[in-house]
Amino acid sequence: MTTRKRSFPTRIILLLFRLSIYFILVTLLWVGLYVFLPPPVTATMLMDDNGITKDWISLSDISPNLTRAVIAAEDSKFCSHDGFDKQAIFKAIEHNRQGKRIRGGSTISQQTAKNVFLWQDGGYFRKGLEAYFTFLIEKIWGKKRIIEVYLNVAETGIGTYGAQAAAQRYFKKDASALTKFESARIAAALPLPKKRAVNGARGFTRRYGNTIAARINVVKNEGLDDCVYK
Known part of the structure; x- marks a missing residue:
């Protein structure tokens, strides 16, 4: 009895199918592990020539002021979206199409997925992976874990990562x-942590920090942090 040999296109399709299954299984395991374990290091940290200063702490050990400042500054719809703020994405696309200064539309969930599992640059391919990992962490982690991880891995200064390292570096406190x-000043520097000063901020960064500080109570009073604290 002879075995019919598969054609080359068929073999390629089967290979791609197997690779897709392996990719899904590995990434599910990877994301699942981080439900319980702190991400030990990220690609951004490894590629930082300034070294790494970080200290993982639980969400309960982070001031709600900082959580609310980050929501106010980065993603006011954090508790209500499914990982993607479609309105912000469309606005960013239109803004960039007009040839203005490049603006992102990433949510905290997207930023967390990128920071933990991917790298900072990479165009549409990386954005596609970012969307995939964002979907996974929204479904597997939930909002509290997402904000906890974000506040521990976000770059908060030159060679500085996470809330605790930032608090110690800039304010000598936990x-x-x-x-x-203080929380607003850290949040104001998040988009450009290597360029924006936390201490001694001037100009736009100073004004932006003052705006964030004023919005912290809005986040609390309007329940924009309900998925974190209720």
């Missing part, structure tokens, strides 16, 4: 003791 003003 992240649990951050005031509204």
Whole structure:
């Protein structure tokens, strides 16, 4: 009895199918592990020539002021979207299409997926992977875990990562003791942590920090942090 040999296109399709299954299984395991374990290091950290200063702490040890400041600054719809703020994405696309200064439309969930599992640059391919990992962490982690991981891995200064490292570096205190003003100053620097000063901020960064500080109570009073604290 002879075995019919598969054609080359068929073999390619089968190979791609197997690779897709392996990819899904590996990424599900990877994301699942981080439900319980802190991500030990990220690609951004490994590629940072300034070294790595970080100290993982639980969400309960981070001041709600900082959580609310980050929501106010980065993603006011964090608790209501499914990982993607479609309105912000469309606005960013239109803004960039007009040839203006490039603006992103990433949510905290997307930023967390990128920071933990991927790298900073990479165009549409990386954005596609980012969307995939964002979907996974929204379904597997939930909002509290997402914000907890984000606040521990986000770059908060040159060679500085996470809330605790930032609080110690800039204010010589634990992240649990951050005031509204201090939290707002950290949040204001998040989009460009290597360029924006936390201490001694001037110009736009200073004004932006003051705006964030004023919005912290709005986040609390309007329940924009309900998925984190209720």
